[in-house]
Amino acid sequence: MIAESGHYALVLALGLALIQSIVPLIGARLNDVALMNVARSTALAQLLFVGASFVALVMLHVNSDFSVANVYENSHSMKPLLYKITGVWGNHEGSMLLWVSILALFGGLVAAFGNNLPLSLRAHVLAVQAWVASAFYLFILVTSNPFLRIASPPIEGRDLNPVLQDIGLAVHPPMLYLGYVGFSISFSFAIAALMEGRIDAAWARWVRPWTLVAWIFLTLGIAMGSYWAYYELGWGGWWFWDPVENASLMPWLSGTALLHSALVMEKRNALKVWTILLSILTFSLSLLGTFLVRSGVITSVHAFATDPTRGVFILLILCLFIGGSLALFAGRATSLKQGGLFAPISREGALVLNNLLLTVACAVVLFGTLYPLAMEMLADFKMSVGAPFYNLTFAPLFTLLLLAVPFGPMLAWKRGDLLGVTQRLLAAGVAGLVAVAIAWGWASGGSTLAPLAIGLGIFVIGGAVTDIVERTGLVRLPFATVLHRARGMPRSAWGTAFAHAGLGVALIGIVCETTWNSEYIATMKQNDVAQIAGFDVKLDGLLQRQGPNYREMIAEFNVSLDGKPLSVMTPSKRSFTTRGSSTTEAALLTRGASQLYISLGEANAEGAIAVRIYYKPMVLMIWWGPVLMAFGGVLSLSDRRLRVGAPKPARAKQRLQPAE
Amino acid sequence: MTLWFVFALMTVAAIFAVLWPLGRNGRAQDQGSEVAVYKDQLAEIERDLAAGLIPAPDAEAARVEISRRLLAAAASEPAMAPKSNLKWRRAAAVLALAGLPLVAIGIYMPLGSPRLQDFPLAQRERGSGSGVAQSLENLVVQVQQHLEKNPTDGRGWNVLAPVLERLGRFDDAVRAYRNSLTYNGESAERRSDLGEAISAAAGGVVTVEAKAEFERAQALNADDPKANYFLGLAAEQDGRKDDAATIWRALLAKAPADAPWRALVQSSLVRVGGGTMPALSDETIAASKDMAEGDRNAMVRGMVDRLATRLKQNGDDVDGWLRLVRAYLVMGERDKAMGASADARQAVASDAERLRQLNEGLMTLGLGG
Structure with missing residues (x-):
């Protein structure tokens, strides 16, 4: 029943x-x-x-x-x-x-x-x-x-x-779906606006919070998925640029762009048509992601079963909605009321630059995802587009974006003062340069770009801090006033600072992990000791255990640092009778933001076992960053104030140009 | 019946969801409008100004800008008063009343199985009480679950192993026999059962591993009939027919007259040529006469396959190869015979003497050259 x-x-x-x-x-x-x-x-x-x-x-x-x-x-x-x-x-x-x-x-x-x-x-x-x-x-x-x-x-x-x-399944898919599907609201609003032929302030007032909700969940969902892959798959990798990951990254990139353009629209009533297009594109990319993952075009842990009728059906839905909405956009966009004007050097201008970089980055990922698929289908030629491609294309775009991030929130609406902002960001810039110098002195080996990237991360964080300091008047004003101003400051401003700082934090984590990650792969017998990054890891023994629906082989490792015992780590290998397959459960030892990571391979007849040990410096910052971003999003969402972009009174006449 | 009642209730609820707003006479209710948004924004600027959050000149500039937008919005506000259109409302009501149940039933009927009851685990574990016949597979699964939790239950393994073997799950049976040995202790019977399961898993070939088990069984009990029979079979498969005949003859000599396996051993003895026809009991002869054509073919085919498998492992046996080729020819499978003779030549190619024997043999079979 x-x-x-x-x-x-x-x-x-x-x-x-x-x-x-x-x-x-x-x-x-x-x-x-x-x-x-x-x-x-x-x-x-x-x-x-x-x-x-x-x-x-x-x-x-x-x-x-x-x-x-x-x-x-x-x-x-x-x-x-x-x-x-x-x-x-x-x-x-x-x-x-x-x-x-x-x-x-x-x-x-x-x-x-x-x-x-x-x-x-x-x-x-x-x-x-x-x-x-x-x-x-x-x-x-x-x-x-x-x-x-x-x-x-x-x-x-x-x-x-x-x-x-794994507990990851309880969190990752619902979060990701809340993100993917949340963008359907902004899509529906965009289509509704096109059908009605008008787009007004109520529209903007509604779209941004929905986009923000979807974006928060998508951010957390992607971060969670990445952390899950990191600890469950047993290779210590957290991002593989595989098509399924890209499928979630693309809506995130265009969703982030949408978030910023909706901001302009809400506060300044500009960029309307562009915001509508982004709404359509973001949800289309979510649908594309669903198609890629669900149709069986790609084989991965996400493609549970492949069935051609499903693929064809989703492809049909995809064509109908993406094609239909874009056709509607092409037909109706011109009839929408045009928005306000602003100078190129202004908050709006900065947000346009942000949108430009994010959409190009998104296009790059889209190309990298679809090109190999198309080649395989049309030319029967298997290829994979991996990290080298994205390092050459995606990385420079994001570097530019990160360089610009601290400037954006500090520019005034309508017309800004780039020189003034640069002066105020001097401290953050100096902090970044000092970080570069320190990283250079400290680091042994690795890419020469790494210290520069760390400096960039510090600059982004410093920029976010500077913004808060400027707004509250810390340093200049008495403490009580500062406190009052901090309390009165719109929560969305705090949100911006946290989200932008999160970017810097994630960047530092990524750079440290990829550059100074050390690994030890060997077959170990009982009482063998592995030495990695100053740790002594001794295999104490193997034991068997029966779980609820699996059998488990546990290896016990004693970890000591400089001769002092630190902890016992117990990675295991579980074999599941019903499916006849096994999983590796990596053991993680967290010290600050760094982690020691042990996962088991196959055991051989003599009681020796293949072991992979990694030391990953600052690896947790990769996920702290997105969590900070999402926290910034929540702060901004909780800001119940209406948004009006108050322009600074004009000091000098500046040339204005149309927004669209 | 309850199910259809629930369906009916759900359908009524769904229809009600459509009819409810239609029934409420469409009075204009409070709704958001562009003007309202701008008015809210103006009010907020006043609040911020009073709280000292924005300086007065900024507030003034913002106020001017919003007012400008407010005027524009007020001018373009659609002045249409809401109308009520009875014809379309009726159409919508009909759509809900007739269309919704039709669509629901039309889609549900081909997909759903309204006659099937729920069958949760708790109910299934009550077993036959619910009138559901327990299939052998289900029983096996239950015993396996029990053993998963209590792996040291030797009796359980003892029960499970032969059932698994009968179901053709030889690998599982091997594991079960091994567990039975671990938890019940050594015994000649268990050793030879294990050996049997191993050779069954290997498609009837008495592998080295299986042979070791039979030898251990024989060491525990020199008269264990199963161990002796299989050791004879191993000898036969190795091409030592005389040894096989000796083992089996000794087995028959000690066997009680009513042993159920007598016939099997006797027929095996005939196969290796060690037995004379009288050695076969009358019943066996009768049985083999009664054997359907198909069964006999299956028996022959099984023997041929075993021979082929053995020769794949050990290709030195020229006689074996010749027997295999002959068997294929008799069965009318000339292609396989050609294939086997090619394999045989390859297998003995390194030994000139054997190669000569093989070629001569093949010549007499009409496959030379």
């Missing part, structure tokens, strides 16, 4: 989505309030039904009901409860259900809290949201139905892919 009710609820959600995608539009055309309000109640009902459907699937997994094919294929009665629940989205069908559930959640939120939106705008937005939802409900029901049954149920399930039996 749970299974069939869940199935029927999903079908009803499709029915409601179909009504929601037609009726409100007719209402908006006729200016009929009741018809437009249908959007609201159907969106809420849709959320209710999809939610029920999702809860039903979770219950089926928790109860180990193997009469449901999806549960049989991906669960096991002896799996710990947490993995029974997370296993719901640890497979293709379930993860698509999570996808539409989150889509319905965002639709429901717009319906519930969209009182301050013009009625017709809300009707349009929810109708567009329902188009996307209908397409994906159909996709799920037709090609990836999680509620299909088995008439004579087997007694035991086939278990979840062991790599996914």
